[in-house]
Every structure is written in structure tokens, then in C-alpha cells.
Amino acid sequence: MLFNSFSFLLFLPIVFALYWWVNKKSLGLQNVLLLMASYFFYACWDWRFLFLLVFSTALDYFTGIKMAEAKNLNHKKKWFWLSIIVNLGFLGIFKYYNFFADSFAEALSVMGIHSNFWTLKVILPVGISFYTFHGLSYVIDIYKGRIEPERNIITYSLFVGYFPLLVAGPIERATHLLPQIKKRRFFDYNIAMDGVHQIIWGLFKKVVIADNCALYANDIFDHYESMNSLSLLLGAVYFSFQIYGDFSGYSDIALGTSKLFGIDLLRNFNYPYFSRDIAEFWRRWHISLSSWFRDYLYIPLGGSRGGTWMKVRNTFIVFLVSGFWHGANWTFIVWGSLHAVFFLPLLITQNNRNNLDTVAKGKNLPTIKEFLSMLLTFSLTTFAWIFFRAKTVAEACSYIKMMFSFDFRGVIQYLDFERYSVELLLLLGLFVVFEWKSREKEHPIAGKFAVLKALAILMAILIFGAYSNPSDFIYFQF
Amino acid sequence: MKKFSSYIVGGLALILLMMSILDIGYTKIYEVSYPRTKFQYLRSLEDTKVDYIFLGSSRVENGIIPSVIIQKTNKTAVNLGFQASKAGDIFTVLQLIKKYNIHYEKILIQIDYIYNNVDGNSNIFQFEMIPFIRENEITKQYSNEYSRNPIANYYLPFFRYCSNDLRIGFREVFSNVIHKKTTIVANKGYVALQGNSKYLKGSLPNSIINNNAVFDSIRGFCKKNKIDVVYYCAPFCKNNKNKDFTSKLKIKIPELIDFSTAINDDQMFENCNHLNDRGARRFTEILAEELLVK
Structure with missing residues (x-):
């Protein structure tokens, strides 16, 4: 079900x-x-x-x-x-x-x-x-x-x-x-209402963002040999949003459903794509798993005690196990290792706990430095997602090689399911803006005008939802 | 709890209202906008007169050029072939031609291996028809027979647009609103194929079924309505297995005009069953000379 x-x-x-x-x-x-x-x-x-x-x-x-x-x-x-x-x-x-x-x-x-x-x-x-x-x-x-x-x-x-x-x-x-x-x-009326709104937001992320991105990402990844560099880059970006919409959407529905029964569950996502470095990303992505590994693996292994070498070793072990937890495939292990490599410079320079607060708190726009940091973090995670999505490590390597071949023949490609590869960018842009404006709240529908926002989101689900090819939640396979 | 229940019930009612409004809006847009699909084009011919109407599958859609017919005969023609059409689809189009009061001189129906398909239908035709399933009994019956969720499609507002969003969802509606044109109207239903597959080969069925009840209905309908109908079989490439299928077909349909070997040059095929634009032009000339000019 x-x-x-x-x-x-x-x-x-x-x-x-x-x-x-x-x-x-x-x-x-x-x-x-x-x-x-x-x-x-x-x-x-x-x-x-x-x-x-x-x-x-x-x-x-x-x-x-x-x-x-x-x-x-x-x-x-x-x-x-x-x-x-x-x-x-x-x-x-x-x-x-x-x-x-x-x-x-x-x-x-x-x-x-x-x-x-x-x-x-x-x-x-x-x-x-x-x-x-x-x-x-x-x-x-x-x-x-x-x-x-x-x-x-x-x-x-x-x-x-x-x-x-x-x-x-x-x-x-x-x-x-x-x-x-x-x-x-x-029964608490306000909590139940918040639960309903969180369910609606989760549905939006799943049906509108994840399932639409899945259409494009699947088509691009399945035919990557015939795609130009721009399409391959877009395929990776679409998959980044697909997996985020899919998993965080599921978590929102789970948390919202639980609120209806008066039970509060642990928050699992906190706008991870607005992270300024990889360490912050892991404090905001799949939080319940990251903290599980921290408490039951990293700390028992010695944690940050025992010098740099111990820290590096423990970090690598945690990321490798985390990758392996996701699935029995070398692609997940490479994905975990990549994150460990991205994390390492922060750990060695002791900058892994620099960004503990919300980015640009109380401001409308980030500074240029913050923006570039977020862009870099998003690029690194997107790069790693290619391994997560590919069927084999060789396929991922080939995908990346072609992506960086700077082949722009045909520039904007027409995909097999009769859509242009760039078409989804506008919807994703709006989604990012909406999430940015709400990044200090648990979910964007919370707060002022919640009922109106919920209605608007429902309308968007009806109009923009991808229903023809509904996909299973990605994390069910784990 | 009461307040919460009222919110939920009110919310559900509002969703239903939104779905109804969207359903009406989408349907109206499909009804009034400039035809982008073949089915919209068929509807747009209501109360008009066309001399020759071509029906069948993609072997008609990609193989008959109405402008060539007009050039050759000085008479009007439309191509109402739908991709992947089976006998049931052709019969439905035939009934709709009558329903929409489209006048004509002659109807030409392409029949080939589709004679063996008693069941099944064209997905393309089905998708294009969905906005109009409430329009008349013929479209309703077709939907009942072939669509996956006929009851929900018919009675639940907006369900049909959600469950077929890739084909008739927001993107297609938006294209209709901004009058983004396709070549359907300009080419009178003809869709050109370009190029030529390097290794052309194909295979026809090695046997033919005893009887196709839907085809009998087509024949009965034509007879009852005194339609001047021509059955023909379009060309196949040279390297095609079981070529004697057309002879078997001719036994079932004695009046069938067999053009299956009319094009000998494989360069004129996009694939073994479908002519490319150059081949379509040549074949339409041959057909016009054989059937319409003589």
C-alpha cells in the first residue's frame, strides 16, 4: 500500500x-x-x-x-x-x-x-x-x-x-x-491540521516533483549514450530532485500521518540542498540515519577522539557502511566513499561544524559566498547521485565522461517521451524558491495562510502531478 | 474533533469542486481550440464535405498524402488514419464520420495484417478521444470497451486527465491554449516519415483467422449506409516474409485492391511496413491513378 x-x-x-x-x-x-x-x-x-x-x-x-x-x-x-x-x-x-x-x-x-x-x-x-x-x-x-x-x-x-x-x-x-x-x-486540532498540511506537502513533493523528475531522469539515464552534455547534466540534476522529492516527500507524509495519531516522529529532512558544505548536508539529509550511524557506529569506533587518522578512518567506515546500507551494489559503496572524500577536507581542517544554523537566517537572499557554497555542495551531491542512480560503476563513469565531453550537439534535446530536456527547469525553479522562503519552518505550508497555501498546493498536485507512470518510493528498495 | 472533521469534509468537497472546474475547463479547451490531434481534426470536419476519406492505421497516416490526391483529381481528401489502429478503431471512426455529419464521395479503408486483430485498439486514438468521451454514445461506448478505468474516466471529474496526464494533461492543454500548431491540419492528417532503415525486413502473419467479426460490422455498416467503400492493402518492402498473406486476405475480402507490391524500391520505405515521405508521394500517385482518376 x-x-x-x-x-x-x-x-x-x-x-x-x-x-x-x-x-x-x-x-x-x-x-x-x-x-x-x-x-x-x-x-x-x-x-x-x-x-x-x-x-x-x-x-x-x-x-x-x-x-x-x-x-x-x-x-x-x-x-x-x-x-x-x-x-x-x-x-x-x-x-x-x-x-x-x-x-x-x-x-x-x-x-x-x-x-x-x-x-x-x-x-x-x-x-x-x-x-x-x-x-x-x-x-x-x-x-x-x-x-x-x-x-x-x-x-x-x-x-x-x-x-x-x-x-x-x-x-x-x-x-x-x-x-x-x-x-x-x-486529539489536538492544531497538531492534526499541521499533520494534514504536511501530508499535502509530502504528496506534492512525491507526485509533482519526484515523479515528474523521474520521467526525465529515467529517460536520460536509460539512453545516456545518445545524450549530449547538457542533457546528461540535466539528468543528474533531475535525479537529485527526484530522490529528494521522493524520500523527503515520503518522510513528510509519514510525519504528517503520525501527527494525526498524536505521535511525533523524528524529523528526517531539513532542506538539505540549502547546505553550505557536505557536513551540513549530512545534518540535513536523512537525519535519522545519519544520527543513527553517528551514535551506534561512529562514536563506538572512537568518534573524533584519537587524532586525525582515527577521525579519517572512522569517517570512511561510517560513509562506506552508509553506502552499503542503501543497497548491495558497488555503486552505493562508491557513492558513500565519494561523500567521505568530500567530507575529509572539512574534517582535517576542523571546519565540519561551521554551519550549524539556517543559511541566511532572517534574510531574503544569501550572500554571494553563501550562494556559491550552496551551489558547490549541490554540485558535489549531484555528482555523487550519478553513482547512486546508475546500474553499474562502469555506467556511472561512462555517464560522467560523456557529461564532461562538452558535446552540445542539438543543444536542447527532445526525449523519447516527447518532451524537451530543459522543460522541467521552470517547475524546479519555482519549487526551490518556495522551499527557500520556507527554510526556517518544518514544511512550507506551516505558518500564516496555511489553509490557502494547502489549497494552492492541492491545485498544483491536480494540475502538475505525474500520474500516468507513478513510481514506487525509491527508499522502499532499501 | 468536530472542527477537524468539518475541515476535512469541507476540504474534500473543495477538491471535488476544483476537479469539476478543471474537468470542464480542460474539456472546453479541447473542444474549441484549433485541432492539434487527429481526433480534434476529425471533429473539426463536422458538417463539411470531403470527397475522399482514407481510414486505417499508421500505414495510412504515413502513406497517403491528401495534397497529392487533390493535385491528381481536383477533389478534396483527408487522411484519417490513426497510428496502431485495429478494426475496432476504424469502425469507430466510420461511425463518427456519420455522427459528425461529414459528407463524402468515397471512403478508402486500408486492411492488412490488422485483419487478424479481433481485439485490441489504438492507444493513440484512445488518448486523443478521452476529452470527448462524454460527447456522444459512440465515444462513450469506445471508452467502455477499451479504456482501463471507464467508469472513473466517465463519472469522476478530472480523473481522465490525471490518469492520462502525459498525453492530455496540463502540457497538452497549455499547447492548445497558446494555439501551438501541429502539422495535422495543414497536411490534412498526413504525417510524414523521413529516412530509410538500412536493413529492411519484415514479416506478415503466416496464417489468417477465419473471420473478423468487427470487420464484418464495418462491411455491414457500409452496406447499410450505402457507403461507396474501397478496401485496399498498402505496400510492404521487398524483403518481407509470408507475402502470400495478402492472397489469403483477398480470399476473405474479394474486393480488396492489393497494392502490397506496388512499390519495389526499398529506398522509399522508412521501415518494412511504412513508406517514407518520398514513398508516400509515389504510392499516393499510384493509388489515385488506379482508383480515383480512372
Whole structure:
């Protein structure tokens, strides 16, 4: 069930109405209803994977309690590693087994040894990377003594399986979400209204920005051999906006939906393309994942302690793992490595925490320096997105080589689906201006004239939405 | 909660109102603007007289040049061939010609391997017709038979424009508003193909179906309405497999005029089934001399 589908349009009001109706009865009933709705939502993709979700939830629930009850550290460790190994084992089998088998076979074939490794025909369970990371953070927090285990299985199951965040995040923390689930929620008109507006904005980003950009980016990337330099550059820019509109749009819908149920989720995006350097970009892009890696990988590895070499090593590890988390393909690993390379100069010169505030706060326009910094950061991220989007590293390299060949034959090219390659720029320009004006708010519809802005955005969704070729949310594959 | 429910219900009502207004606006624009599509061109011929009307698939659209017919015969002609048309599409156009009260002397229908397609339709024709599905029973029936969401398309305002936005969405409406012209009207429905594929080869079906019920309907319709109709088969390139298909077709349609080998020079084909502009010019001359001048 997609957030931008007709079935979700039916599902959401039914669950919403039942939820606030049972609210009068008890908190337990409210949570049971949300859990059932969440499992139904998940089963709509593939009911068989529901067992995997339930198993993963039960495993972390029991190991969490066992760790708390362990008589000594050895026992505690035993339960901790059981959870880590099983969770990562599932992730490894479903997501990475074929990648490792193929890569190993290729490596052997280079040495002249031809092997016939068994590749598994497995479908990646939707959201496995997200709910596994939920569970891991919970187990690690208990092990480190930061939190107590949750003893109510419904509460814990809802923490893992809560439908707005189940398939593509944000990756929640037990310290943030569990207390909210344990507390009775009361309907708040202003929060619910804000939720509706955030859903509308998320839909706009998905249906108007991401899906339109997808049409152009797909056509350009799929036929990159016949494209000139300008089209290839535009293809990369369109993909940058596609992935931003797609993922941040999904997150907005998730956050907005959750507000309707009185539950606040972690903010996942904060206008990342207005970042002045790569470090700022990572504080604003997929925030819940970046902070997860910071807290559960970078800091345990030693963080910024131990000198420059340690910092560089830890940064590289975090970005490589982050790339690999996105998918079992060398393209994601190169993408992660590139970001590490972009990050390195800031780290070495200790400039990685220079831009902590909002750019040009309280002003209409940025300074020339700020503008050029944003442009450079956007260019670097766009360059890296080429690897993220390409099917293979070789394809990405070839794409980049052609992009920098400065071949401008035909200048403005006519694409296969009967559009000129530059046509989308006006819409994207307007979108950037609208986001710029709202960069100090959680989402552009918030604040003054919210209802009017919501109506205008709805109209834009109707008129400019790309409905003929709706695409799945990109992050569902992770 | 009451206030919130009112907001949601009011919002939904407003969305429905916006959709209705947009639907009416888009449809009106398609109705009144200068024809950009073949279907709009067909509608624009309402209550007019044309001597010769050509119907069929892209092998008509890219193969018959009305200006050549006019030059050769001093009579008017239009090309109402639609890309990827099947018998059902041709039958619908035939019915619409009557509905729109278009007068004519003769109708020429191109039939070839499409005889084997009892089901199916032309997506292009379907897209171009969508703005007009509420216009009459013929378009409504066509939509019911071939479109993916006929009920939503017909009854849910603006749904048809959203679900087909690439073809008839905002961009196409905007082009209509600013009168961005296509060559449809100037060329009277003919769309030229340029160039020539290096390795021309093709294949016709190796068998023919027993009977095409839709084609029988076309024949019945022509007979009932006393239409002077000519069935013909347009040229194929030399390197075409199963050439005897046209003989089989001629058994099914004895009155069929077979032009399948009328063009021997492969340089006149864009691909094995479609003539290029030079080939279309030559073939139209041959057809005019054979069928219309004699």
C-alpha cells in the first residue's frame, strides 16, 4: 500500500476514525488497533514477510528482557550478540547474500577459477533495513544501560511496526518513540491540521516533483549514450530532485500521518540542498540515519577522539557502511566513499561544524559566498547521485565522461517521451524558491495562510502531478 | 474533533469542486481550440464535405498524402488514419464520420495484417478521444470497451486527465491554449516519415483467422449506409516474409485492391511496413491513378 495510492486514501481515514473512537475506551485498545492496522498495512505488500517482522520484533523484545535480567555480563553479552547476529543475519541473507556470492565468483574468475555459486532467488522484504535498525538501536541501548526494556509486547511491537515509519523510516529511537506510545494520546486540532498540511506537502513533493523528475531522469539515464552534455547534466540534476522529492516527500507524509495519531516522529529532512558544505548536508539529509550511524557506529569506533587518522578512518567506515546500507551494489559503496572524500577536507581542517544554523537566517537572499557554497555542495551531491542512480560503476563513469565531453550537439534535446530536456527547469525553479522562503519552518505550508497555501498546493498536485507512470518510493528498495 | 472533521469534509468537497472546474475547463479547451490531434481534426470536419476519406492505421497516416490526391483529381481528401489502429478503431471512426455529419464521395479503408486483430485498439486514438468521451454514445461506448478505468474516466471529474496526464494533461492543454500548431491540419492528417532503415525486413502473419467479426460490422455498416467503400492493402518492402498473406486476405475480402507490391524500391520505405515521405508521394500517385482518376 503506497502513501500516494487510492487504497491508502481509504485506509487512513478508517484507521483514524477507529483510533480516536477507541481512545475513549483505553490506551491499550488504541495501541492494539494501531498495531493491527500497521500489520495490515505491511501485509498489503507481501503477507509472508509479516512473519519475519513479527519474528524480528519478538527476538528483540525477549533478548531485551533477558539482557536486563541477566545475572552477569557474560549472560548479558550472550543475549546481546544473539540479537545482533540474528538481526544482521536476516539482513545479510535477504539483502547482501547474492551481492557477496556474485562478487566472490567474479573475483575468482579474475584469477581464472570459475565457480558456480548459488545465488538465491529472494525478494527483499520491504522496510527490512529500517525495522532492523529500529531493533538494533533498542537492543544496543539496553545493553549500554541507556534504557530499560519494554515489558509490554504490544507497546514494543508498535514501536517497531508503527505503520507510518515501518517501510522507509524515519528510523526512530526507543527513547523518543516508546514514551509516546506508553502515554495516552489526546486529539489536538492544531497538531492534526499541521499533520494534514504536511501530508499535502509530502504528496506534492512525491507526485509533482519526484515523479515528474523521474520521467526525465529515467529517460536520460536509460539512453545516456545518445545524450549530449547538457542533457546528461540535466539528468543528474533531475535525479537529485527526484530522490529528494521522493524520500523527503515520503518522510513528510509519514510525519504528517503520525501527527494525526498524536505521535511525533523524528524529523528526517531539513532542506538539505540549502547546505553550505557536505557536513551540513549530512545534518540535513536523512537525519535519522545519519544520527543513527553517528551514535551506534561512529562514536563506538572512537568518534573524533584519537587524532586525525582515527577521525579519517572512522569517517570512511561510517560513509562506506552508509553506502552499503542503501543497497548491495558497488555503486552505493562508491557513492558513500565519494561523500567521505568530500567530507575529509572539512574534517582535517576542523571546519565540519561551521554551519550549524539556517543559511541566511532572517534574510531574503544569501550572500554571494553563501550562494556559491550552496551551489558547490549541490554540485558535489549531484555528482555523487550519478553513482547512486546508475546500474553499474562502469555506467556511472561512462555517464560522467560523456557529461564532461562538452558535446552540445542539438543543444536542447527532445526525449523519447516527447518532451524537451530543459522543460522541467521552470517547475524546479519555482519549487526551490518556495522551499527557500520556507527554510526556517518544518514544511512550507506551516505558518500564516496555511489553509490557502494547502489549497494552492492541492491545485498544483491536480494540475502538475505525474500520474500516468507513478513510481514506487525509491527508499522502499532499501 | 468536530472542527477537524468539518475541515476535512469541507476540504474534500473543495477538491471535488476544483476537479469539476478543471474537468470542464480542460474539456472546453479541447473542444474549441484549433485541432492539434487527429481526433480534434476529425471533429473539426463536422458538417463539411470531403470527397475522399482514407481510414486505417499508421500505414495510412504515413502513406497517403491528401495534397497529392487533390493535385491528381481536383477533389478534396483527408487522411484519417490513426497510428496502431485495429478494426475496432476504424469502425469507430466510420461511425463518427456519420455522427459528425461529414459528407463524402468515397471512403478508402486500408486492411492488412490488422485483419487478424479481433481485439485490441489504438492507444493513440484512445488518448486523443478521452476529452470527448462524454460527447456522444459512440465515444462513450469506445471508452467502455477499451479504456482501463471507464467508469472513473466517465463519472469522476478530472480523473481522465490525471490518469492520462502525459498525453492530455496540463502540457497538452497549455499547447492548445497558446494555439501551438501541429502539422495535422495543414497536411490534412498526413504525417510524414523521413529516412530509410538500412536493413529492411519484415514479416506478415503466416496464417489468417477465419473471420473478423468487427470487420464484418464495418462491411455491414457500409452496406447499410450505402457507403461507396474501397478496401485496399498498402505496400510492404521487398524483403518481407509470408507475402502470400495478402492472397489469403483477398480470399476473405474479394474486393480488396492489393497494392502490397506496388512499390519495389526499398529506398522509399522508412521501415518494412511504412513508406517514407518520398514513398508516400509515389504510392499516393499510384493509388489515385488506379482508383480515383480512372
